[in-house]
Each structure stands twice: as C-alpha cells, then as structure tokens.
Amino acid sequence: MTHQISPSDIFPWNDNFETGIPIVDEQHRKLVELLNKLASHLAYGVDKPELNQVFDEMTDYTLIHFQTEEGIWRQYLPTDELSLQHEKTHLDFVKEVILLQGKQDSLATEQVIDEIVVFLTHWLAFHILESDKNMAKIVLAMQQGMTLSEAKEKAHIEMSGALRILIETVLSMYDTLSSRTLQLMREIAERQRAEDRLRLSRKVIDSTLEAIFITDAHGLIIDTNPAFCQDVRREHEQLVGKDIRLVKPGLFSHNKTDFIWRTATESGHWAGETVGRDANGEIEGAWLALSSIKDNQGAVTHYVGVVSAITQLVKRQHILEVEANHDALTGLPNRRLLQDRLDQAILRSKRSGHVLAVCYLDLDGFKLVNDTLGHDAGDDVLRLVAGRLSKVLRGEDTVVRSGGDEFVLLLGDLDGEQDAAQSLSRLLLDIAQPILIHGMPVNVSASIGVTLYPLDSGTPEQLLKHADEAMFAAKKEGKSRYHLFDLLHTDQTVDRSPTKLI
Numbered sequence: 001m002t003h004q005i006s007p008s009d010i011f012p013w014n015d016n017f018e019t020g021i022p023i024v025d026e027q028h029r030k031l032v033e034l035l036n037k038l039a040s041h042l043a044y045g046v047d048k049p050e051l052n053q054v055f056d057e058m059t060d061y062t063l064i065h066f067q068t069e070e071g072i073w074r075q076y077l078p079t080d081e082l083s084l085q086h087e088k089t090h091l092d093f094v095k096e097v098i099l100l101q102g103k104q105d106s107l108a109t110e111q112v113i114d115e116i117v118v119f120l121t122h123w124l125a126f127h128i129l130e131s132d133k134n135m136a137k138i139v140l141a142m143q144q145g146m147t148l149s150e151a152k153e154k155a156h157i158e159m160s161g162a163l164r165i166l167i168e169t170v171l172s173m174y175d176t177l178s179s180r181t182l183q184l185m186r187e188i189a190e191r192q193r194a195e196d197r198l199r200l201s202r203k204v205i206d207s208t209l210e211a212i213f214i215t216d217a218h219g220l221i222i223d224t225n226p227a228f229c230q231d232v233r234r235e236h237e238q239l240v241g242k243d244i245r246l247v248k249p250g251l252f253s254h255n256k257t258d259f260i261w262r263t264a265t266e267s268g269h270w271a272g273e274t275v276g277r278d279a280n281g282e283i284e285g286a287w288l289a290l291s292s293i294k295d296n297q298g299a300v301t302h303y304v305g306v307v308s309a310i311t312q313l314v315k316r317q318h319i320l321e322v323e324a325n326h327d328a329l330t331g332l333p334n335r336r337l338l339q340d341r342l343d344q345a346i347l348r349s350k351r352s353g354h355v356l357a358v359c360y361l362d363l364d365g366f367k368l369v370n371d372t373l374g375h376d377a378g379d380d381v382l383r384l385v386a387g388r389l390s391k392v393l394r395g396e397d398t399v400v401r402s403g404g405d406e407f408v409l410l411l412g413d414l415d416g417e418q419d420a421a422q423s424l425s426r427l428l429l430d431i432a433q434p435i436l437i438h439g440m441p442v443n444v445s446a447s448i449g450v451t452l453y454p455l456d457s458g459t460p461e462q463l464l465k466h467a468d469e470a471m472f473a474a475k476k477e478g479k480s481r482y483h484l485f486d487l488l489h490t491d492q493t494v495d496r497s498p499t500k501l502i
Contacts, residue, residue: 017128020135021072027065028128034058035120050235059097066090069132076139076150086131093123131369156379211307217300219244219261231307244305250274251288251307264290265300327401329379330386338400338408341461345398345410349453352413356453357420360467361389363431364445364479366405378405379445388430394424408464409448416483417452424448424482432480445480447471455483 013032070087077083100116134155141151172346205212211228215221221239229236232247245252251274252260263270271289286309286425293302325337333341349356370378389399398410402487414420449471450464458466466485474483
C-alpha cells in the first residue's frame with residue numbers, strides 16, 4: 001500500500017520502511033506521524049506548553065513501541081547480544097529526547113528546532129532501516145523454522161549488497177529532505193504570520209473613527225479607510241487617483257500647504273491643527289498628522305495622513321463625561337458627580353450664610369411594584385419619580401440617584417428649617433400622587449432624612465451619613481414623611497407627614 005504524502009511531512013513514509021511484522025510497522029507509522037506533528041509545531045512556533053505536550057506524547061508512545069519490539073525480540077533472541085544492544089539503543093534514544101527537550105530554554109529557537117529534527121529524522125530512519133529491519137528478518141526466518149544462527153546469516157546476506165546501498169541512499173535523502181522541508185515550513189509560517197498582521201492592520205484602519213488616507217509621492221490618493229470616505233461623502237473608487245489637496249482643501253490652507261508637505265517630507269512627520277470646511281461648507285477644526293514613507297535610498301514613496309475632527313472629539317468627550325457622571329436609567333447625576341455637587345453647595349452656603357439641606361430619600365412601596373408588576377414597571381416608576389423631583393426642585397438645587405430607589409437631594413439658599421419643610425412637603429405630596437403604569441395606578445411614597453448645614457457642621461461624608469440615618473428614622477415613624485437629624489436624640493416629637501406641613 002502506498003502512503004499518501006503530505007506536502008508538510010518532514011518525514012514522508014516509504015514502503016522501504018516495512019519490516020514485515022504488522023504490529024511493528026503500524027507503530028513505526030505512528031512514530032513517523034508524531035515526528036511530523038512535532039516538526040510542524042516547531043516550525044510554526046506554537047506556545048511552549050503545547051510543544052511540551054507533543055514532546056510528551058511522542059516520548060510516551062516511543063516507550064510503548066519499545067516495549068512491543070523488545071517483547072518480540074526476547075521471544076526469539078532472549079539472551080542474544082543483538083537483542084541486548086537493541087534495548088540499549090532504545091534507552092539511549094529516550095535520554096537524548098529528554099536532553100533535547102530541556103535545551104529549549106538555553107538555546108536559540110531555530111537552533112533547537114534544527115537539532116531536534118535532524119536527530120529524530122536521522123535516528124528514526126536509521127533505526128528502522130538498519131536495526132529493526134535486521135531484527136525483523138531474523139525473527140521472520142526463525143518463524144519459518146530456521147535456527148538462530150541460520151536466521152542471522154540469512155538476514156546478514158539480505159542486508160548486504162543492493163539493500164545496503166538503498167539504506168545509505170535513503171538515509172542521505174532524508175537528511176537533506178528534512179532540512180529543506182523544515183525551511184519551507186518556516187517560510188510558509190512566516191508568510192502566514194505576515195498576512196495575519198496585514199489583515200489585522202487593515203481591520204484596525206477600517207474600524208477606526210479617524211479618517212485615514214494614503215497618497216503616492218505626488219499627493220494622489222491610492223487608499224482610504226471608510227471614515228475618510230464618510231467624511232468627504234464619496235466612494236473609495238471615486239477618490240483613488242485624486243489629489244488630496246483638492247479632495248480635502250480645508251486640511252491644507254494656502255498659507256500652510258507648502259510648510260506642511262515640506263516638513264513631512266524632510267523630517268518624516270508633521271502634526272497640527274487645521275481649520276477648514278466640512279462637507280456641508282461649515283467651518284470645522286481638525287487635527288492632521290501627515291507622515292512620509294521613504295524607500296531604502298531615502299526617496300519619498302508615499303504619504304499617510306490621519307485626520308481627527310476636533311469638533312467630533314469635543315462632542316465625544318462630552319458624551320463620555322455625561323455617561324460617566326449620570327445615571328443611565330433616569331439621566332440624573334450619579335454618586336460620582338454627587339461629591340462635586342455637595343462640595344460646591346457647601347461653599348455656596350458658607351459664602352451666602354444660607355442653610356443647605358442635605359436629604360436622603362428612599363421610596364416606600366417600591367419593592368411591591370417590582371415584585372408584582374416586574375422590573376420594567378419599576379424602572380418606569382423610577383424615571384417618573386426622577387422627573388417629578390427635577391420639576392419641583394429649583395435650578396440651584398440638585399437631585400442625585402444614588403442607587404436602587406434611593407435619591408440624594410441638595411436644597412440650597414434656605415432660610416432655615418421652615419423653609420426646608422415647605423420644599424420637602426411639596427416633594428412628599430408630589431411623589432405620593434398615583435402613577436399610571438400600563439394603564440394601572442401605582443402608589444409609592446417617600447421617606448426623607450434631612451440634616452441642615454451649617455447647623456450640622458460635619459464633613460460631606462458625615463452629612464450624607466446623618467441624612468441616611470434620619471431617613472431610617474422617618475421610615476420607623478410611619479413613612480411618607482421627613483425626619484431631621486438634629487432631633488434624633490431629643491424628646492421633641494413633630495409630625496412631619498406632608499398633610500401636617502401645609
């Protein structure tokens with residue numbers, strides 16, 4: 001049977017390797033397969049753990065094969081010098097493989113690859129053709145009824161003459177073949193890696209938001225990315241061959257064009273702000289980075305430009321800041337922005353001498369809405385409550401969603417507790433109004449904890465903590481009311497439900 005040779009086989013199987021003993025030939029083919037697998041992994045530069053796994057697989061299988069062979073040889077040549085020498089050869093092979101595997105950390109990669117592949121290829125070819133074939137011929141002759149000495153003589157004659165020349169020719173051929181095949185595999189692997197890098201670079205260029213163009217040495221466009229085509233509102237095919245200075249005149253104002261191109265040509269790079277008009281004719285700022293590409297003789301062959309629209313960058317930065325500092329569900333400031341707003345409110349209170357009310361608000365009955373109508377209905381309630389709070393509060397006040405159904409209110413420029421009581425009363429009544437969710441009325445109320453600065457002269461963190469503690473006291477008092485922190489430890493009791501405060 002002719003073995004199908006793969007173009008990447010560093011050790012292609014040949015019928016000349018057949019020994020005539022089926023189990024031995026089957027295991028030889030498996031060893032050749034593992035050698036080709038190992039060589040492929042070495043050439044293509046896989047990670048060391050994976051390479052060690054292949055090494056271990058080959059070593060383990062080699063030991064199984066050696067046990068099989070030695071079992072056959074001992075059956076027919078139990079104490080013969082040939083059998084003992086064969087076993088020693090097996091032991092030497094295992095030691096050498098382990099030694100080569102350990103050299104990976106101390107030798108250059110290609111040096112290790114060459115040494116491993118040359119050793120394994122030469123050893124396997126020589127061992128099969130020279131040693132195993134000879135042993136197999138002796139065993140097969142004895143199976144036919146010959147004595148040991150007769151079988152040895154017959155094997156010696158068959159291994160001489162034309163077969164000897166064939167063995168030497170095959171060994172020489174496999175040494176050369178393994179070296180050339182390994183080099184070819186390396187070249188293929190490097191080409192594939194280069195193509196992968198090119199594909200990745202192209203994907204990065206095509207997906208970036210910056211407009212990128214490439215021109216020849218005369219400024220004529222030879223390539224663009226989708227962002228550039230979108231910017232100038234033209235297809236890629238319409239741009240190829242056009243002068244970039246005419247396609248995007250706003251990038252190169254009359255008084256800077258020569259300077260930009262001269263700088264990029266002489267120093268290799270120019271970057272700076274330019275002002276021109278966009279596709280709608282509107283003035284738009286942009287940041288241009290123009291680089292020149294030179295050949296080995298130093299002559300410019302191409303120019304690469306990256307255009308960042310500053311207007312868009314500012315808009316994008318604003319969007320990012322809003323997203324970072326505002327709650328995604330309600331659009332209210334979040335806990336990240338609360339600290340800044342609270343610091344500012346305290347400073348205003350110090351300058352004006354007015355009172356600042358720091359309030360912690362928690363919705364009553366909100367869990368029931370979530371449990372009975374679902375989380376989507378709960379989200380609708382939070383958005384509606386946030387809207388009501390924003391409408392009731394003044395422009396100088398702040399409402400923050402701190403998480404879940406909890407809000408923080410900063411009410412500034414107050415004259416005292418009575419002024420704060422009127423604002424909080426309106427809030428409590430407004431929140432308690434029925435809410436329609438999918439045509440069904442939903443009722444929630446609020447418990448509010450309040451501390452007044454500078455009557456409470458704590459740090460910003462302490463003010464929030466005091467307001468939170470007061471909120472829990474309001475819930476204990478019956479909900480739908482507010483509770484002042486500075487009354488927590490007195491015997492005075494005041495009904496602060498919204499109906500009593502009006």
